[in-house]
Amino acid sequence: MRKEDCYFLGKITRRHGLAGNVILKLDTDQPEFYKNLESIFVEINGLLVPFFIDKLGYSKRDTLNLSFKNSTEALVDQSIGRNVFLPMETLPPLSGKKFYYHEVIGFEIKDQNDQTCGIIKEINDSITQHYFILNLNGKEVIIPVIKDWILEVNREEKFIKMQVPEGLLDVYLIDSKKDE
Secondary structure: OOHHHEEEEEEEEEEEOOOOEEEEEEOOOOHHHHOOOOEEEEEEOOEEEEEEEEEEEEEEOOEEEEEEOOOOHHHHHHHOOOEEEEEHHHOOOOOOOOOOHHHHOOOEEEOOOOOEEEEEEEEEOOOOOOEEEEEEOOEEEEEEOOHHHEEEEEOOOOEEEEOOOOOOOHHHHOOOOOOO
């Protein structure tokens, strides 16, 4: 399995108990989709290694308590602190105004008046407020990902229409003048 064909599910954070169980901290808004996992891919030395799940239970809303089939102490130790991935085809399809971040890279952002705000080149989700990083005629533009601002997601024509506050794009497009 290639990493490019997968998405990040979470991270194995620690052992749980003495029976060889581990805790998988999920990186998802919908942890209920993962209650019937049969296997996961754990990144070890840059490779995705399949681990088959024997037992699975929720520890908290966004953490799973897992035990692996045919696991050894060494195998469990090797999985601690590692990132976990699943194949893209396991993602449940989304519709309406919901989208996966990876699927909208390259989409155009349009404002409420159908004016282009730029093309999504990446999405920063490493801080509390996620934001689109756009390319607009060679300039970098940043727009927060706020659910209430999203008016439409058009997967066929590859654009997202948003209620963009007046003046937001001006911050990036109009050259500032220094005070004297």
